[in-house]
Amino acid sequence: MGLMTAYYLAGEGAAVTVLEKGRLPAGSSYGNAGLIVPSHLQPLCSPGNVREGLRHLLNPTGPFSIHLSPNLRRWAWLAGFVRNSTAAHVNYAAGVYRELAERSLALHDELARKAGSVYEYAREGLLCLYETRQALEAAAREAEELTRAGRPARILDERAVREMVPAAAPSVIGGVLQEPDGKLQPAAFVSWLADQVRRAGGHILEETEVFGASFAGKAVRRLQTTKGPVEADQVVLAAGAWTGRVAAMLGRPLPVEAAKGFSITYDRPSGAPSLPLLLEEARVAVTPFADSLRLAGVLELAGLDDRLSSARIHAMERDLRRSLPGLGSLKVREVWRGFRPCTPDGLPFIGRLRRPQNVWVATGHATKGIFLGPVTGELTARLLSGSPPDSALLKALHPNR
Template sequence: MTDSDDSVRQSEPLAESRHVVVIGGGVVGIACAHYLNLGGFRVTVVDKSRIGSGCSHGNCGYISPSHALPLAEPGALTKTFKAMLKPNSPMRIRPGLNVSLWKWLLKFSLRCNANDCNQSGRAIHPLLTSAMQLYEELVDSFHLNCEWTRQGLMFVYENQSAFDSYASTDELLRRDFNEPAKRFTKAELLDFEPSLREHVVGAWYFEHDAHLRPDRLLESWRDSLLERGVEFVEQQALTGINEQDGAADRVLLSSQTIDADEFVIATGAWTPQLEKILRYQIPIQPGKGYSVTMPRPQVCPETPMIFPEHKVAVTPWQSELRLGSMMEFIGFDSRIDPKRLRLLTEVARRYLKSELPTEFSETWCGWRPMTYDSTPVIDRCPSFSNVYIAAGHNMLGLSMAPATGKLIGEMISGKPTHLAVEPYRADRF
């Protein structure tokens, strides 16, 4: 058994008397609670709704080291503007009088160059590769029932020039991040994945990526933490933090207070709404996404896939199929637009042979916590000596959660961190 296995299996008794409150019960907050519990801390997780009900619930479940590159890449602005001219574009931006969104968009645009793209990639990729290894250990050691599968991830194309142009991205990922993709010709692709229609021209296949069911991961992980003594408080929003001599000693919630020694803010897209409480601004914008979940069709893909030309993702599970897409910068609009759901199914039918079910198990929308450099904040909050922030994971919260949780556990324990934390500093903006 390796040292890493020892750390996964056993909690340390060293910090038993210290209490940590984690605000936010999504996958990042749960991961923080997990590693803090292993470090011997008493842990309480607080959520304003239900544990695991936010963005962690309805995503497509990818664990993807291949997603090392940020959204702000060379050519991203041109692609975005062209896409937005289409009536059914997956991208929608409605800044209006939202000054913070205008500032965010400006800073995003300034990073659409090769140097900043590579800088962000070098920050993103270590979290992804660390989390992949940690997931393998977590699922095995804690028997998390989440349909974990190392089936890879395919980028499937129907346009030859778009397919060929991805070769430059493959070269970059291969050279700088050791994330090579297999190039499938049309014949190879249809042989590998016969669920696809014959008009597709090829695919790029990242065979080392994985996927899981995020809702079942959160349920199973929560149950594991409950058995290990972690406490959960639901339906309680953070309304204030009591401070003594530069340190927080109590959180004020909707109808109760909790005293603790350390605090973690893992509130995803909602983090900017805590600016007055934290006395610090994190430039996160909510990026709205949609998904639909349905029973598995008769001829179902076995491999998760993305259709890059239409920005739609497909994830097969044991009994269901999920389609996900869209990036809408329109604030916290909780309405589920039927046109967006219809777009998901229309694109999927364009690529998949089988007739898709017309009845859905679930329709969903949620908000991704988007930073303009595609990199999360994992750091102590500058305005408090004992409050930590773990937020801004963009579309990769599930993929980055274990590595983030482990870093937070190491920071609060005062241990050397397993990754360099400089790229995730709160004061970099």
């Protein structure tokens, strides 16, 4: 989100400095599945996810788990999450996401025309695979709704799935091809973005962590960092899962919780699929890249706890082998974990804080970050330049809501 905002601001001639506490590409912008998903508009908070979280509450390898703790802020966040997990709110949030998705998809296409094949952008569809009749029938109904809404989704029987994914197990009984969807290589995308920011005159300070701020009246005037003080007229807070912590440092705590996710990257096997897959029952994504294959998933509400669980990794690999036994030999290249920034109502925070009055926020996209990065950057840049979009959208995304 920070790089995308810097990209659009620098393109308008603004003097931009990006502060990155690690080295680029980093964080969830590095290790995610790289999916472009205009077909997936539901917010994280939904009745189904609450049921899933309760069902796996004591299961350390479940696809969606909640770690209980004495942290009162997390309990308050969970209360808001449950309160917003209603059918009415899901419909409302999906409408907001639809507006963001349409614009972000157009911007992704535009960026890819500029970048060429640098980060393997392709929109050849996303295939969702199902192993139970009930889940497939529900997906088929949703596919019909998506098609009526202008986002084509094709229902595939077992034979058609096998033709597209020869590695699929006999237990896979069908699938839904989300035709507008696609993928990109996230680390390469982030690296390309950083290069574009630098070429436009922007500065990127890596290994630079913010630990304090100085104020002048109601505004932040200087950030204290591990590389010395940095002055700014305007500050964009796009710190991902650390946004709540940094916002509190600036005097305005925000309810952003970290949801840990995992990925395993393999050398590309002989039986790799030609397009990205979602193994729906396992709730994991399988994304093929030029020389690798990435397995990504799990949503673990556990705060900023970066411990790796061998049981969790083994469970993901078992799911992969069960659903796609024909992949061939798998050689692990990297095991990764990172944190998704999540809000209690499932919608991102994009807008200006009431106080400090020169601090803007762009975060909270949960599992949709790589897809919604372009529209978030463009929207934040427009806000900073004084040309805001539709007020109803701003109200839905406002960090003070």
